Amino acid sequence: MTFITLENFGHSLKSQSHLIRPQSADEILEAFHLAKQEGLTVTARGAGRSYNDASMNGGGIVLDLSGMNHILDWDPFTGVVRCEPGVTLSQLWQRVLPDGWWPPVVSGTMTTTLGGCLAANIHGKNNFRMGTIGEHVIEFTAILPTGAEVTCSPDKNADLFYSMISGLGMLGVFVSVTMQMKKIHSGLLEVHALPTRTLAEQLQRLEEDAPKFDYIVGWLDTITSDHGQIHAANYLREGEDPEAHKTIQLDHQSLPSRLFGVMPKHLLHYFLTPFANNLGWGAVNVAKYITSLRRHTFRQSHAAFHFLLDYIPNWERSYGRAGLIQYQSFLPKESALQTWTSILTRSKKLGLPAYLGVTKRHRPDHFLLTHGVDGFSLALDFKIRRRAEMSKMLQDFDKIVVEAGGRFYFAKNSETTHETALAFFGEETVAKFKKLKKRCDPDGLLESDLYRRVFG
Numbered sequence: 001m002t003f004i005t006l007e008n009f010g011h012s013l014k015s016q017s018h019l020i021r022p023q024s025a026d027e028i029l030e031a032f033h034l035a036k037q038e039g040l041t042v043t044a045r046g047a048g049r050s051y052n053d054a055s056m057n058g059g060g061i062v063l064d065l066s067g068m069n070h071i072l073d074w075d076p077f078t079g080v081v082r083c084e085p086g087v088t089l090s091q092l093w094q095r096v097l098p099d100g101w102w103p104p105v106v107s108g109t110m111t112t113t114l115g116g117c118l119a120a121n122i123h124g125k126n127n128f129r130m131g132t133i134g135e136h137v138i139e140f141t142a143i144l145p146t147g148a149e150v151t152c153s154p155d156k157n158a159d160l161f162y163s164m165i166s167g168l169g170m171l172g173v174f175v176s177v178t179m180q181m182k183k184i185h186s187g188l189l190e191v192h193a194l195p196t197r198t199l200a201e202q203l204q205r206l207e208e209d210a211p212k213f214d215y216i217v218g219w220l221d222t223i224t225s226d227h228g229q230i231h232a233a234n235y236l237r238e239g240e241d242p243e244a245h246k247t248i249q250l251d252h253q254s255l256p257s258r259l260f261g262v263m264p265k266h267l268l269h270y271f272l273t274p275f276a277n278n279l280g281w282g283a284v285n286v287a288k289y290i291t292s293l294r295r296h297t298f299r300q301s302h303a304a305f306h307f308l309l310d311y312i313p314n315w316e317r318s319y320g321r322a323g324l325i326q327y328q329s330f331l332p333k334e335s336a337l338q339t340w341t342s343i344l345t346r347s348k349k350l351g352l353p354a355y356l357g358v359t360k361r362h363r364p365d366h367f368l369l370t371h372g373v374d375g376f377s378l379a380l381d382f383k384i385r386r387r388a389e390m391s392k393m394l395q396d397f398d399k400i401v402v403e404a405g406g407r408f409y410f411a412k413n414s415e416t417t418h419e420t421a422l423a424f425f426g427e428e429t430v431a432k433f434k435k436l437k438k439r440c441d442p443d444g445l446l447e448s449d450l451y452r453r454v455f456g
Helices: 025-038 089-099 114-120 158-164 199-212 265-275 278-291 302-306 315-319 336-349 387-403 418-425 427-440 449-455
Strands: 002-007 014-020 042-045 061-064 071-075 080-083 137-143 149-152 173-180 188-196 215-220 228-235 296-301 324-332 356-362 375-383
Touching (some): 071 089, 089 302, 114 173, 137 158, 158 427, 199 356, 199 375, 265 278, 296 302, 324 336, 336 387, 387 418, 418 427, 427 449
Antiparallel strands (some): 080 173
C-alpha cells in the first residue's frame, strides 16, 4: 500500500490516498478487510479520467483497478464480450472491430475503463438512439464490502443492476462485465457537417435531425457568439464500403501521431497554452466557425469520429496549472434554450466564459442515479481563474438548471453541492440509494470525495 497524491483529469483537485493495485477479486476483498481493520474508506479508480472527485478519496484507500484489464471471453459470432473492469474502451474496440463489431456506446476518449464507464453510466453521441452504456450490459458480477459476490442483470437482482450502474462505485466493485457489441459493416462512418448560426438553430437541428442519423453532436462558440457546427454520422450499410475488408482493420483506425505529418502531437498542448485566455480562445473559435461554413459530407474512421479528446495528448494541460472545470447540464427540450442562453450570458458578463461548448441530444433511462432527460446536454470547459468566484458562479448555474427541470452527470461537475443533488435526484431516489447502500455496505466502507460532497 503506497501513500500517493492523486489528481482528477482536469488537474483542478488533488488528494492524498493509500493506493492499492488489486489483480483479482480476492485482493479486492483483502482491501475491504484492511480498510475495516484500519478504520479507512475505499474508492475504486480506473483510468482517472473523471473531471471531478469521483475516483478520489482523501485520507482513505484508492483501488487502482487498471491491472484487472483482461478480456475474458469474446464471441465474434454473437458479439458478446466479457471483460474485467480495468479493460479500456481502446482495448475493447481494438479486439472487436476486426470481427465486424463496435462498442454500442463510447465516451469522447478511448482511455476510460469499463468499470468507470458503468459507475458513471456514460453516454455518447448516440444517446438519443442507443441510450447509455448500461443499456447494453447483459450482466455483471461485483464484490460487495460484505464479502458477497453478486451477479446482476435486468432480470436478476434488478434493483442492484439499475443502481450499481450509475452508482458511482458506492455499492460495490465490478469484477466482470458482459456486454453486447454493435454489428457494423465498415470501418468508416458517413459524416455530415453543417454550420449553425445560433444556439436556437443548433438545438432545433439536434432535435429534427437526430432521427435521421446514428450519431449527432454539436460544437458551440461560447465566447464571441453562439455560432457552431453540427456533426451527424451514419453507419455504412453492408456493401456501401467497397474496401470494408481494409477499413475495418486496426491500421486504418489509428489516430495520427503528428499534425500535418510534421509536428508531434504530444507537444501541441505547449503551443495551445498561450491561447488559453478569453482573447486567444475567442479567436480560435471564430477561426473554427469560419472553416466550418461550408456544408460537406465525408467518410471518417470510427476512432477518428468518436475519440476527439485523444487527438491531442495532454490537451487539458493547455489550460494552465490551475486546471479546468467541465460543467455539464442536461435540460428538457422545452427549457434548454432559455436556460443556457441565461447561463452563457452571465458567464460572459462575469468575464469567465467557457472556452468550449458541446451539445448532444438525449433520452431518459431507467437507472437510479440517472442524468437522462428528453432533451439536450451542454458541456462547458472553464479555465480556472478566480476560483472562489467561479465556484459560486457554477453553483448559481446549478440552481438555474434545477429550477428548469435539469439534471447533472457526476463524471463532471466538481462544484455541485449536497443540496443541489438532493433537489434534482429527489428525496425518494436518494433515500432508495442510501437504503441499498446500507444493505450492500453496512459498515460504510465505500466512500469517495464525490460521495461525501453530494450525499453528505
